Amino acid sequence: MAARDLRGEVAAYIPELARVDPRQFGMAVVLADGREFATGDADVPFSIQSISKVFMLALALGKLGDTLWNRVGREPSGQAFNSILQLESERGRPRNPFINAGAIVTTDAVLDGSTPREALGSLLRFIREAAEDDRIHINEAVARSERATGHLNYALAHFMHAHGNLRHDPDLSLGTYFHQCAVEMTCRQLARSGRFLMNAPGAPRLVSAVRVRRINALMLTCGHYDASGDFAYRVGLPGKSGVGGGILAIAPGRASIAAWSPGLSRQGNSLLGTEAIEMLARQTGWSIFG
Amino acid sequence: MAARDLRGEVAAYIPELARVDPRQFGMAVVLADGREFATGDADVPFSIQSISKVFMLALALGKLGDTLWNRVGREPSGQAFNSILQLESERGRPRNPFINAGAIVTTDAVLDGSTPREALGSLLRFIREAAEDDRIHINEAVARSERATGHLNYALAHFMHAHGNLRHDPDLSLGTYFHQCAVEMTCRQLARSGRFLMNAPGAPRLVSAVRVRRINALMLTCGHYDASGDFAYRVGLPGKSGVGGGILAIAPGRASIAAWSPGLSRQGNSLLGTEAIEMLARQTGWSIFG
Amino acid sequence: MAARDLRGEVAAYIPELARVDPRQFGMAVVLADGREFATGDADVPFSIQSISKVFMLALALGKLGDTLWNRVGREPSGQAFNSILQLESERGRPRNPFINAGAIVTTDAVLDGSTPREALGSLLRFIREAAEDDRIHINEAVARSERATGHLNYALAHFMHAHGNLRHDPDLSLGTYFHQCAVEMTCRQLARSGRFLMNAPGAPRLVSAVRVRRINALMLTCGHYDASGDFAYRVGLPGKSGVGGGILAIAPGRASIAAWSPGLSRQGNSLLGTEAIEMLARQTGWSIFG
Amino acid sequence: MAARDLRGEVAAYIPELARVDPRQFGMAVVLADGREFATGDADVPFSIQSISKVFMLALALGKLGDTLWNRVGREPSGQAFNSILQLESERGRPRNPFINAGAIVTTDAVLDGSTPREALGSLLRFIREAAEDDRIHINEAVARSERATGHLNYALAHFMHAHGNLRHDPDLSLGTYFHQCAVEMTCRQLARSGRFLMNAPGAPRLVSAVRVRRINALMLTCGHYDASGDFAYRVGLPGKSGVGGGILAIAPGRASIAAWSPGLSRQGNSLLGTEAIEMLARQTGWSIFG
Numbered sequence A, B, C, D: 001m002a003a004r005d006l007r008g009e010v011a012a013y014i015p016e017l018a019r020v021d022p023r024q025f026g027m028a029v030v031l032a033d034g035r036e037f038a039t040g041d042a043d044v045p046f047s048i049q050s051i052s053k054v055f056m057l058a059l060a061l062g063k064l065g066d067t068l069w070n071r072v073g074r075e076p077s078g079q080a081f082n083s084i085l086q087l088e089s090e091r092g093r094p095r096n097p098f099i100n101a102g103a104i105v106t107t108d109a110v111l112d113g114s115t116p117r118e119a120l121g122s123l124l125r126f127i128r129e130a131a132e133d134d135r136i137h138i139n140e141a142v143a144r145s146e147r148a149t150g151h152l153n154y155a156l157a158h159f160m161h162a163h164g165n166l167r168h169d170p171d172l173s174l175g176t177y178f179h180q181c182a183v184e185m186t187c188r189q190l191a192r193s194g195r196f197l198m199n200a201p202g203a204p205r206l207v208s209a210v211r212v213r214r215i216n217a218l219m220l221t222c223g224h225y226d227a228s229g230d231f232a233y234r235v236g237l238p239g240k241s242g243v244g245g246g247i248l249a250i251a252p253g254r255a256s257i258a259a260w261s262p263g264l265s266r267q268g269n270s271l272l273g274t275e276a277i278e279m280l281a282r283q284t285g286w287s288i289f290g
Helices: A049-070 A083-090 A100-110 A115-131 A141-151 A151-162 A170-183 A187-197 A207-222 A224-234 A271-284 B049-069 B085-089 B100-110 B116-131 B141-147 B153-161 B170-181 B187-197 B209-222 B225-234 B272-282 C048-070 C085-089 C101-110 C117-133 C140-149 C151-162 C170-181 C185-196 C209-224 C227-236 C271-284 D047-068 D083-087 D101-111 D117-129 D140-149 D151-162 D168-179 D187-195 D207-222 D225-236 D271-284
Strands: A026-031 A036-040 A183-185 A239-241 A248-249 A256-261 B027-031 B036-040 B181-183 B239-241 B246-253 B257-258 C026-031 C038-039 C183-185 C240-241 C246-251 C253-259 D024-031 D036-042 D184-187 D239-241 D246-251 D255-260
Touching: A026 A187, A026 A271, A036 A187, A036 C048, A049 A100, A049 A115, A049 A170, A049 A187, A049 A207, A049 A239, A049 A248, A083 A151, A083 B209, A083 C085, A100 A115, A100 A151, A100 A170, A100 B257, A115 A170, A115 A183, A115 A187, A141 A170, A151 A170, A151 C151, A183 A187, A187 A248, A187 A256, A207 A224, A207 A239, A207 B209, A224 A271, A224 B209, A224 D184, A239 A271, A248 A271, A256 A271, A256 D187, B027 B187, B027 B272, B036 B187, B049 B100, B049 B116, B049 B170, B049 B187, B049 B209, B049 B239, B049 B246, B085 B153, B085 D083, B100 B116, B100 B153, B116 B170, B116 B181, B116 B187, B153 B170, B153 D151, B181 C185, B187 B209, B187 B246, B187 B257, B209 B225, B209 B239, B225 B272, B246 B272, B257 B272, C026 C185, C026 C271, C038 C185, C038 D225, C048 C101, C048 C117, C048 C170, C048 C185, C048 C209, C048 C240, C048 C246, C085 C151, C085 D246, C101 C117, C101 C151, C101 C170, C101 D140, C117 C170, C117 C183, C117 C185, C117 D271, C140 C170, C151 C170, C183 C185, C183 D117, C185 C209, C185 C253, C209 C227, C209 C240, C209 D207, C209 D225, C227 C271, C227 D207, C246 C271, C253 C271, C271 D083, D024 D168, D024 D187, D024 D271, D036 D187, D047 D117, D047 D168, D047 D246, D083 D151, D101 D117, D117 D168, D117 D184, D117 D187, D140 D168, D151 D168, D184 D187, D187 D246, D187 D255, D207 D225, D207 D239, D225 D271, D239 D271, D246 D271, D255 D271
Parallel strands: none
Antiparallel strands: A026 A036, A026 A256, A239 A248, A248 A256, B027 B036, B027 B257, B239 B246, B246 B257, C026 C038, C026 C253, C240 C246, C246 C253, D024 D036, D024 D255, D239 D246, D246 D255
């Protein structure tokens, strides 16, 4: 199969994503001083998928503050992104907001007092403001495709509802979740949207400096599912991946980096994207670890 | 019980450690420019326990290079420090070198071609050189105490031997392991010994800059067992704890920090030590996350 | 709480069942020669719940034969009746047809080529024929109550659908499943309906002698969830319990026994019902084990 | 490899057993009236291995009564015979006396107030009396071979010791356990030794009728590890297997059956032995299930 080579395999379980050409690669970097660099398919829009969890987390923390942590933890799970195992032994409380279960709860929390339309509107405004780009939008066809095949996510949602950790109807929470995952951006847009996590002077100030640090910490420990340790070891930067093949990585005070290539590792992270950011971090010495 | 208050509870399962006065607290900081600060019981020696895993890992990487990773992973486990669960489903390969199983394998790897005495000699030399202090030693009474009550570690060792991932007799590997855990240091000595992880100009160069980054990454993602995510979130520095109540934390390029207080959290990390380092990191802005 | 004494606690998670008076107890026995004995509330109808899994299994084996076992196993699970753990490691194939996941798959299999209405019609005909009583029916209010609160079962169904082991829409399979659980019978009716599992001369012959043995074997090893071993040890008869408080037990060649009392053990089996059948088996020497 | 065909594979992890010719097969049946039938290699001695757990359980219940159940459960484990998973979540209490962990605890319980030599003496006396044959003995070479390679059992023993559920030094309990597993019998001897579980008039009365029923119940639900349900479904008789390829099965009131063939299924049960007993049960109608 053409898609299965050194580039990894395109996410096959979401039909709309399975149709993406795996031979694409793009990268964009925004420095603290505002300079931008881009290469390859940096202007091709792709589905950001789980990278949206970073923005939704920022939104949820803004709305709920630390009470969010009553419903979701801050620890690496040591399990696959869609695993249901820990939910049973830990009574429906997901390990962190970057695995599927945790992101669904985070979205459910944002829905308190809001309709799905309003919540998605807030999310889009946040991302557009972060990227200073009003063209960023949600791909409805992808959202529909995810809903139609999202049985694992339905299982997670119903399971958490049974444990009292989902407050809204699973259809409502998941409908919102599937739409947030279907946000489309280019590498250039994604890199710009990550500037608020740089704590750099010129970047948009969307959340406080303390919260930026915490979100970065969560990205480092939990941003790549059960390959988070490996990303920290090899790259040394906080990052969040999505099964669309995108990665957002942050070099605090220095740069916001976006890479995209649809082929995935077994854990669901872009293979070429990871390697590109690893090379960049090595050559620039941007590792946060010394 | 006097020991169970805000300070947490002293590790009770190792009799020699259970006798330590829980009301002690010490802290020491060494800056990149060589200046040192210390407070409280910073000159009282304590058992470094699992902090020794950092030094043994540095030694093992020096001896074996990346082949070590064939036998132990680099991912957070999401489980307690002494859990055996993942060993069964992952065929005897521990998740990382900072949980007990992973540290036992690391020690076992260092034993290739060395006697336990030689391996422990290398470890002591490494630590003494790092701290520039020849008085650092192993407390034999603690080592004996750990061996006598170390049934969980014996279970881990035999389990890995059954899967072919322990090469030496469990008595040999564990005998070495129990001794390495029984190294005694003061906060001041510990902070000095951590300078090689700072990548600072004046510090002893015991391992390469690349390797320093990687060890720091592992400390951040795995250094506090199933509270590693919480430490990263609250403190924002790579760190390694021990059940003796010590913590070593590194602010790359800036400082090496040691804190000690015997009372432990449920996950086995010093309660006061964590809080002290959290306060220090907040006030100095040393977080690696922005 | 009145319901929590020696009688155990009424199943609280299905509102309609939570309203049942826990102080009721009934028992009925049908001997191989046709004689019947009954005591207590033996003519009060109750919700048979999971006891329906026995009848649906008989129906499924009649329709599919041994191909059913491609989709569900025949081993005790060692887990709670509603656990999802093994489904993840065993790729959506439930351990046996008497835990919820396995019963949902069994029902889903019966739905091949049938509408829910037809499948439920077949089930009712089977039960009525077995009991020789046309009054046996489904309580719609209970079925609706289960659907409204059945998030754990929805989680199981979606999870198996994600693994390709549920062929119909979860709403369809679960709609049928919730209705089958809502069949209502009295102890007298239930004891009569169990005669086909006696392999006794006068009883209705609904399935072959070989299949009777196999269903009885499954009831013995898996009929009481993670208390199946205890029931075999104490009672020594194949049996199936339901969270409505009913138990059907079979003494092959000798008797069909029904007991009912709503108070449940921690594992979800009727406390008084189990004790009553244990006493009966002890006094009659009906144990199959010697 | 010659050993891997329809006959299954010889247990390779115990060197002494790995050397047994897999092409052997024997069977012996003792009826309630005392008549005996034998075929094939029914007079070739083999290592009974885990079948010894039945005799040691009878001995332990005689010595301790129901207090044994404080330390070991009576439920199928749903896991492999040597799994350590449940021990961690269930605090060192094994599920039943027929998985390795449970048998080690049972042996440890028998060691209270006895030396290993005395405990093994009691066991041999029990078996010899049951079989009315004083030639039955322990193969020291097999016992040594098991000790040398028994790392998984050492892991289980140390793990239970850490949880306070092993009272003696693991070396002592395991030394006894390895010797009990190394008892050697022929099919003819094994079938005779099982007569006390028949509850037949002429058989030796070594335990009470009630206890016989309970031991049979445990054999049915737990006697073949994670294939116990399958054995009950296919054969319909209480039975206990050993990795030496032997199986003891009981038709209460009717017969004691021994079969032996060294090739094992994936779960560690004799393939040909199981099939032979299945055929016998089908032709005789000895199933306890109707």
